[in-house]
Each structure stands twice: as structure tokens, then as C-alpha cells.
Amino acid sequence: MREINVKEVIPIVRKLCLDASIYIGDDVVKKLKEFQEKEVSPIAKEIISIIFENQKLAVEKKMPLCQDTGVAVIFIELGQDVNLVGGDFYEAINEGVRQGYKDGYLRKSMVDDPVIERKNTKDNTPALIYLDIVPGDKIKITLAAKGGGSENMSEVKMMKAADGIEGVKDFVVDRVRRSGGNPCPPIIVGVGLGGNFEQSALLAKKSLLRSLDKKNPDPKWAKIEDEILERINKLGIGPQGLGGRTTAIAVNILYKPCHIASMPVAVNIQCHVHRHKSAIL
Amino acid sequence: MTKEIKLQTPLKDNDLEGLHIGDKVLISGTIYTARDAAHKRLVDLIAAGKELPFDIQGQIIYFVGPSPARPGMPIGSAGPTTSYRMDPYSPVLLDNGLKGMIGKGPRSKEVIASMIKNKGVYFAAIGGAAVVMAQSIKEAKVIAYEDLGPEAIRELKVENLPCIVANDVYGNDLFDEGVKEYREN
Numbered sequence: 001m002r003e004i005n006v007k008e009v010i011p012i013v014r015k016l017c018l019d020a021s022i023y024i025g026d027d028v029v030k031k032l033k034e035f036q037e038k039e040v041s042p043i044a045k046e047i048i049s050i051i052f053e054n055q056k057l058a059v060e061k062k063m064p065l066c067q068d069t070g071v072a073v074i075f076i077e078l079g080q081d082v083n084l085v086g087g088d089f090y091e092a093i094n095e096g097v098r099q100g101y102k103d104g105y106l107r108k109s110m111v112d113d114p115v116i117e118r119k120n121t122k123d124n125t126p127a128l129i130y131l132d133i134v135p136g137d138k139i140k141i142t143l144a145a146k147g148g149g150s151e152n153m154s155e156v157k158m159m160k161a162a163d164g165i166e167g168v169k170d171f172v173v174d175r176v177r178r179s180g181g182n183p184c185p186p187i188i189v190g191v192g193l194g195g196n197f198e199q200s201a202l203l204a205k206k207s208l209l210r211s212l213d214k215k216n217p218d219p220k221w222a223k224i225e226d227e228i229l230e231r232i233n234k235l236g237i238g239p240q241g242l243g244g245r246t247t248a249i250a251v252n253i254l255y256k257p258c259h260i261a262s263m264p265v266a267v268n269i270q271c272h273v274h275r276h277k278s279a280i281l
Numbered sequence: 282m283t284k285e286i287k288l289q290t291p292l293k294d295n296d297l298e299g300l301h302i303g304d305k306v307l308i309s310g311t312i313y314t315a316r317d318a319a320h321k322r323l324v325d326l327i328a329a330g331k332e333l334p335f336d337i338q339g340q341i342i343y344f345v346g347p348s349p350a351r352p353g354m355p356i357g358s359a360g361p362t363t364s365y366r367m368d369p370y371s372p373v374l375l376d377n378g379l380k381g382m383i384g385k386g387p388r389s390k391e392v393i394a395s396m397i398k399n400k401g402v403y404f405a406a407i408g409g410a411a412v413v414m415a416q417s418i419k420e421a422k423v424i425a426y427e428d429l430g431p432e433a434i435r436e437l438k439v440e441n442l443p444c445i446v447a448n449d450v451y452g453n454d455l456f457d458e459g460v461k462e463y464r465e466n
Contacts, residue, residue, distance in 0.1 A: 041463055043303070043445070050410050057412040058358075067348045067358040067411045067431075105357055107348040107431050118318065120430040149363045149385075149408065181456055182363050182386035184408035236464030240407055241386060242445065243459020273409045 002079070002137035004281065005086035009141065012279050013096020013127075016143040017072060018104040020275040021064040024055050027212035028274050031249040032186065044244025048186070051239075051272060066273040069106035070145035072097045072127040073205065079136035090129055093141075098123040109148065130202065142209060142278040150183035150271040156201050159263040165224065168193065168265050173231045175267045176248065181241015184271035186249050188212065189232065192266040193255035200264035207254035208270050216253060225251040287441070291339030292380040294400050300446045302455040306404060307441035312341040312383070314435040316362055319426055320370035327373055334425035334434060337374065341381035341404075346431035347421070348411075356421040356437070360411030361385040364403070368392050375399040383444055387456040397452045404444035405455070417442040 029052070036048040058065045074093055078084075101108055101124040110125065111118040134140075155175050159167055172191055179187075192203025216222040229251045238244025249272075258264060288296060290310030300306070313335055315323065326333055344364055348357030364384030371382060372395035380401050385408035388396075396403060406414060420438035427433050447455040 041459070043459065044463075047407055050407050050413055054407075054410040054413045057416070061412060063351070063412045063415065064348050064358045065411065066409045067346060067360050068362070069348060105349040105351050107346065107357070109346075109431065120432075122430065152363070180387055180460070181405075182365060184385065234465035236460040236462065238459060238463055240405060241456050241460070242405065242447070243455075243461075243463045245463060271409055 001081055001083040003083045003085055004139065006084055006089045006092040007086050008281060009089070009092040009139070010096045010099065012141055012281060013074070013093055013143065014100040014103065016141065016277045016279060017097060017100025017106065017145070020143055020145045020277045021069050021104055021106050022058050022062060024065060025211070025274065025276070028249075028272065029055065031212045032272065035186065035246040035249055039244055039246050041238055041244035043242050044238045044246055047239035047242070048246065064104070064106055065275070066147060067107055068109065068147040068149065069101065070147045070275065071109065072124060073144040073146050074127045074129045075142040075144070075206070075209070076129065076131045077134045077140040078131060079138045080133050081137035082139060093129055094125040094127055097125050097127045139281040140278060141281065142276060144205070144209065145275040147271055147273065150187060150269040153179035153183040153269040154204070154267055156197060156264065156266045158197065159265050161263050163263065169224070169228050169231065171265055172228050172251070172267050173235070176232050176237070176269070177235050179269060180237055183269045184273070185237055185241060186239055186246045186272045188270040188274055189228070189248050189251045190268040190270060191251060191253045192268070193253065193264070194258035195256040195264060196258065196262065197264055199256060200266035201268065203254040203256060204266035204268035207252040208268060208274070209276055210252050212250045221253050225253055290341055292341065293339065297380065297400055297402050297450050300402055301449050301451075302446050302453040302458060304446040306444050306446060308341065308404070308444060309440050309442070310438070312343050312437050312439055312442075314343050314345050314347070314437060316344055316346050316432045317366045318429050318432045319434050320367050322426060324370045324373045327377055335436065338378040339380050340378070341383060342374070342379060343437065344382065344384035347415070347435070348431070350421070356415055356418045358411035359415045359418055361406040361408055361414075363408075364388055371395065375401045383442075387454070388448060393448055393452060393454060396448055397450065400450045402446060402450060403448040405447035406444050414442065
């Protein structure tokens with residue numbers, strides 16, 4: 001067993017929060033450039049240029065790319081040969097989030113309870129933590145800082161097997177159509193298929209962690225992703241919903257087996273401020 | 282996006298009559314921030330016949346919850362939030378003198394009707410371009426509802442805040458028109 005003190009996690013999570021808020025991934029920049037070149041709408045081209053200017057200014061001024069610095073969604077891959085010591089692991093993660101959001105001058109966006117009081121917790125905790133146990137003696141920590149505007153346009157639908165792959169494509173495209181300019185297009189569309197009600201949603205979120213440089217490893221699903229993306233970009237929504245051919249820059253699909261009676265489909269929408277960073281301990 | 286028009290707050294009807302969807306505008310002067318929670322309080326005050334925390338006549342509300350300012354800076358990042366969440370409240374504020382709103386994403390039929398009736402305009406800012414937007418904000422102070430944190434009402438002094446006219450006083454909607462132009466099926 002490898003012993004790891006949970007306190008070691010605090011500065012790592014803190015740094016992930018700081019870095020994710022300012023530095024956009026190269027894969028996102030590359031895709032946006034690719035689509036800007038193909039774009040036919042002048043207003044759309046100009047909006048993408050402003051997005052690039054914003055990315056440069058964020059680094060220069062050390063200011064978050066977007067004022068909505070998101071909910072801290074944390075994915076943990078915990079090696080089964082790790083023995084965690086020195087306190088509460090989840091509390092250490094939350095302490096990292098607390099420090100990161102304070103030291104980075106990031107917005108605190110969590111309210112408790114979610115309906116009646118809606119009182120700001122003032123430190124952006126609690127983080128949303130998802131744990132997977134994996135072979136080995138390391139801990140991989142991935143932070144996805146998820147904004148509210150795009151999250152609000154997400155949906156789970158319990159479809160029928162008879163709806164088939166065409167039904168899935170129609171649902172995903174229609175979800176984007178109904179979202180219009182609300183989720184800050186250009187967007188990335190995460191799709192989770194199978195599992196059950198809650199797992200499909202988690203799969204959709206996890207699918208967003210795949211680099212935009214990488215195609216789906218299964219050519220059959222890669223083709224379906226391309227087809228959905230093409231249909232989405234024919235909707236005309238464009239950057240910010242003001243018209244154009246760049247509504248989405250990628251569609252990522254993840255799936256798991258499911259019950260004979262079910263066909264869960266989840267769509268998680270991600271805005272162009274696509275922030276996720278990982279570290280291995 | 283052929284014209285670039287400078288606007289100074291408070292807005293007057295003849296300023297707004299000259300604006301059309303797709304026009305680029307640069308807004309200067311005093312504006313106010315408010316999101317869902319602050320909107321609810323404002324509308325509740327109006328319903329109770331009480332005074333609002335700022336003079337809303339001819340004013341613009343920017344739908345934004347900025348990130349905290351670094352020391353020496355007036356404000357943190359400050360891009361628009363999604364406007365449909367303010368749709369239930371905006372008509373009441375327009376009826377009471379509000380002239381402009383800045384946000385992102387389309388508005389409801391009710392808000393568009395209210396903008397025609399009250400001569401109001403909705404400006405789209407670019408969601409996610411929050412550092413770019415912050416460059417035009419020169420001063421910021423919380424004037425009401427400090428308990429709401431990022432959702433408190435702030436008075437902002439802005440210089441050339443860049444926006445696009447998304448809904449004009451004539452009922453035109455850039456979200457509708459823009460999408461129609463580029464839809465391929």
C-alpha cells in the first residue's frame with residue numbers, strides 16, 4: 001500500500017481551480033479556429049475573434065475567462081493500493097476548492113438550499129465529487145469548472161429501444177435547437193447513452209473530458225458524432241445564437257450497457273469556456 | 282453590424298428609435314447590475330408600492346454577477362448571464378421606466394411585447410467574453426442587497442461597453458432573423 005496524506009490533495013485542487021479558470025485548452029482554440037475559417041456569417045466570425053481576444057486577455061490580466069467560474073466538479077480515480085491518511089479526503093478536496101476560489105478571485109456560485117433559502121455558501125463549496133476506484137497506487141484528480149448557463153440546457157430522456165439511433169440523433173439535435181443562444185454557443189455537446197437514469201447523465205458529463213483533438217475510438221460512434229455535429233451546425237444558431245454555422249465544435253459520446261427495457265439518453269451542454277484540468281498524485 | 286453607435290445613459294426615446302437589430306453599440310455612463318434574485322426583490326418592491334434602490338428612469342440593467350475584483354481593480358470578470366431567467370420580471374421594470382437590458386440569449390414574447398410598448402431595447406453582450414467586457418467597466422460599487430454576494434446590485438460606470446442590438450423598439454429580433462438566415466434545413 002502507498003500511504004498518501006489527504007492534505008497533499010489541497011494544493012493540487014487549489015491549483016487546478018486557478019489554472020482552469022484562466023487557461024483554455026489548446027484543443028478548444030484549435031477547433032474554434034477551424035470553424036472560424038469555415039464560418040460564413042460575418043457576425044459569427046467576429047464573435048469568435050472576440051472569444052480569442054478574451055482568452056489572451058485572461059492570461060495577460062490573470063482574470064477568469066468567464067465571470068461564472070462554475071461549480072467545481074471533481075472526478076477522482078483512486079488507485080486501490082492507496083491508503084489515505086491524515087483526515088477526511090472529501091474535506092481536503094473541498095478545502096482545495098475553497099482556497100482556489102478565494103485566492104484566484106473566482107466567483108462563488110453555490111447556494112444552499114437550492115429552492116427556498118438559496119443562500120450563498122460564500123466559498124464555492126461543496127464540490128461535486130465523483131469517485132472511481134481503479135488499479136494502481138496513484139490518485140488522478142480532474143476538475144471540470146462547470147458554468148450554469150450551459151448546464152441549464154442539459155437534459156435526460158428515458159427513450160425506447162424502438163426509437164433507435166435515429167431517435168437518439170433527433171433528440172440530441174433537438175435539445176441543441178431548443179437551447180438556441182442560451183448556453184453560450186459555440187458549444188461542445190456531451191452525450192451519455194445507457195446505464196440508467198443517473199448514470200447516463202454522468203456519462204454525458206464525463207464524455208466532455210475527452211480532448212477535442214481525439215475522435216471516438218470506435219469508428220462507428222465517431223461517424224455518429226460527426227453526423228450529429230453536422231446536423232447541429234445546419235440549425236443556423238451560430239455563436240451566441242445570433243446566426244451562423246458554428247453552433248457546436250464537437251459532439252462526444254460515451255456509453256454503458258443498460259436494462260432490456262430502457263434506453264437512457266443524456267445531453268450535457270458545455271459552453272466554449274470549456275475548463276477542465278487534471279493532475280496525478 | 283454596419284454601424285457603430287455611441288450611447289450615453291440615461292437613454293432617451295430618440296436614442297432608442299435610431300437603433301436597429303444588428304447595430305453595434307458602445308455604451309457609456311452609469312448602468313446597474315441585477316440577476317434573478319435582485320430582480321425578484323425589485324419587482325416585490327414595486328408591487329408593495331415602495332421606492333427602488335436606484336432611479337430606474339431611462340436606465341440600463343446589465344444581467345451580470347461579476348467575479349471578485351483583484352486588489353486595485355474596479356471589478357473582476359463581468360460577462361453577461363442568460364437573460365431568459367429575467368423574463369418573468371423585465372416587463373414590470375420596463376413599465377416602470379427601464380429602457381435597456383444587457384444579457385445573452387433570446388427573450389420571451391412577453392418581454393419583446395413590453396419593449397415595443399415601453400420603447401425599450403435589449404442588447405446582447407458576448408457570453409464568455411468576460412475579461413473583454415470588464416475592460417470597459419471603470420468603477421463599481423454595491424448599492425443594494427449585499428447579502429446576495431455576486432448577485433448584489435452594483436452601480437457601474439462604463440466607457441464604451443460593447444454590445445449588439447438584439448431587440449429594437451420596433452419588435453425585431455436578431456435571434457430570430459440571424460438563425461433564419463443561416464438555417465440550412
